[in-house]
Amino acid sequence: MNVNKPGQKIKRILVLARGELAENIFKSAQELMIESVAIESDTSDLEKILKVADEFKVDAIYPGPGRFASDPSFAEEVENRGIIFIGPTPDSLRIVCDQHATRELASELGIKVFALTQSTTEIKVQVISDGKGNHFHLFEVEYQKNSATATAPSPSLTALRPEVRLHIHAAAIRLITSINYRGVGQVIFELSLEEGGTFCFKEIVPLLSPEYKMIEKILGIDLIGWQLKVAEGEELPWKQREILQELSGSATITLPEFFHTPPQVREQGFTNFRNV
Numbered sequence: 001m002n003v004n005k006p007g008q009k010i011k012r013i014l015v016l017a018r019g020e021l022a023e024n025i026f027k028s029a030q031e032l033m034i035e036s037v038a039i040e041s042d043t044s045d046l047e048k049i050l051k052v053a054d055e056f057k058v059d060a061i062y063p064g065p066g067r068f069a070s071d072p073s074f075a076e077e078v079e080n081r082g083i084i085f086i087g088p089t090p091d092s093l094r095i096v097c098d099q100h101a102t103r104e105l106a107s108e109l110g111i112k113v114f115a116l117t118q119s120t121t122e123i124k125v126q127v128i129s130d131g132k133g134n135h136f137h138l139f140e141v142e143y144q145k146n147s148a149t150a151t152a153p154s155p156s157l158t159a160l161r162p163e164v165r166l167h168i169h170a171a172a173i174r175l176i177t178s179i180n181y182r183g184v185g186q187v188i189f190e191l192s193l194e195e196g197g198t199f200c201f202k203e204i205v206p207l208l209s210p211e212y213k214m215i216e217k218i219l220g221i222d223l224i225g226w227q228l229k230v231a232e233g234e235e236l237p238w239k240q241r242e243i244l245q246e247l248s249g250s251a252t253i254t255l256p257e258f259f260h261t262p263p264q265v266r267e268q269g270f271t272n273f274r275n276v
Contacts, residue, residue, distance in 0.1 A: 049061070096205075097206070102175075137172055137240070
């Protein structure tokens with residue numbers, strides 16, 4: 001069994017992903033001098049995953065977009081074996097994967113919980129935390145259900161009063177701060193345009209979003225690279241205002257199925273949110 005200490009340099013990771021996502025994980029890992037091992041066949045077998053992890057003496061497991069990314073029991077089993085789980089802590093996962101618990105938490109924090117009956121727009125606030133008290137939003141993605149496309153930053157929020165965007169970002173940060181979140185994730189809200197920008201909390205998704213390449217494109221941030229650095233115990237060195245100033249455009253993406261096919265990204269003009 002590997003005995004991995006907090007803050008220890010990762011030398012080899014086991015990747016539970018395929019397609020473009022896996023390729024991008026390999027690339028980011030290589031840039032950090034980290035070796036990668038991937039399971040190309042069925043990754044739903046827990047015993048097989050742990051056997052491969054032991055066989056190749058990996059220091060960390062990247063759970064990919066599948067069910068293991070949001071399974072607190074899996075994260076706990078991995079950490080009990082002395083292997084780093086690249087994602088939230090088991091305790092955080094128990095909260096975010098319990099919809100009743102997260103909605104109770106939102107209510108306690110004074111955030112309205114999803115109960116809107118009229119037509120709403122889904123807003124995914126992209127977040128990243130290092131588990132050491134540094135929590136940031138990386139703007140938001142608006143998902144268009146009818147066309148299976150997403151746009152960042154959200155054009156609907158841009159059309160509303162600037163404070164609506166500020167409030168929705170602040171709500172996301174309050175939620176992840178309250179559970180000392182670690183890693184990347186999405187805090188999802190439903191936005192009502194009919195009510196002038198009323199929004200309600202829906203859920204927290206504790207994994208890299210399908211739109212991650214779009215966020216990387218408009219902010220110039222290697223999200224996967226920072227996932228790996230955070231897993232090694234590195235603190236996020238930013239300030240929120242610095243991230244806002246990095247915004248260099250907007251993009252629309254056609255969502256691939258389960259990350260298997262390359263997304264199609266097209267750049268667009270944008271309104272400068274530097275002072276928002």
